[in-house]
Amino acid sequence: MRMLGTAAEREEAAALVQDRERWLTLRGLPILARADIPALFREAQTASAGLFEDGRLLACLIPEHTPDGWGQGPCLFLRSVHTLPGQSDDVTRLITLWASDVAARLGLPVVRAEILARQALHTEPLAHLLRRLTDMGWDVRGTGPGRDGDRVARLELPAEHRPGLRALISCHVHAPQLAPDDRSSA
Template sequence: MRSLNTDAERTEAAALVQDRQHWLTRRGMPVPAGTDVTALFRESQATAAGLFEDEILLACMILERDPDLGWGDGLCLFLGHVHTLPGRSDDMVRLVTLWASDYAARLELPLVRTEILAPLHSGLIDDFLKRITDMGWDVSGFGAGQTGERVARLELNAEHRPGLSVLVGCSLRDSRSAADKRSVV
């Protein structure tokens, strides 16, 4: 897992998002209607991260430390606009889940939160929610998400996972300030 810093990496992430959204649309799954997610990944001020294997981008997301979500209590690492390479979703979601739980623990945050689009009466979303709760995520409710659309609100406990670097390396820098780092013993 690493930051998407270059224009080329951000363009690759935008292309992955676009491919994933087309893949979802062909299968009758929801995609954000009111937000240009590809543009978010092209913006250099967004903290975008990507999961790579052999220099191939497998997943991308926007990371936020303790955002004002309007739901959930306490500090968290928020994974926004998580997209995976079409056809490899469950494997990538498992790796992102393990990594996010460990990364939040290293940042001394108790939780990871995210949102997934969840329109009413969607059996496909129910199947995905079942798979993701089997991975350790808890559904903390439904409501308007960051883009105003109906979402399932998900939480995952932070947990140090020694040895995870064998599966998922991480070159993201700790986003705490120098003063915060000194205060941690």
């Protein structure tokens, strides 16, 4: 996991988001209506990160330190998480483990994220996705307006130090509340 530092990496992330949005649309699944997420990843001032394997971008996201929000207290907020279509749950599981560890190292109690939820949480395919995420340790904290204005399912994950994680994933992501010269490593 590392920060997207070049225009080429940011463009690759924007293309990944577009591929994911196209994949969702072809399956009749909703995408955010009020936000141009690919443009967000193209912006140099957006502190976005990517999960790479052998130079290939498998996922991108925007890690943010949030002092408060829909949950109580500060958190590591994972904004706009997108995985390359066709990837296994292993990518999502690695992001989950990584985020939990980073939050713990930053002294934050939880990780929060949002998933678009235009239908009831028990309705498929959303219910299937939420079951997979709860199996990975995420807790569903209800629904409400998301950061981009759409109705979302709110997810929370306890922070937990994971000392053995380095064997699976290395981290070169700036800690969200630190200056750009300070780096965290898993």
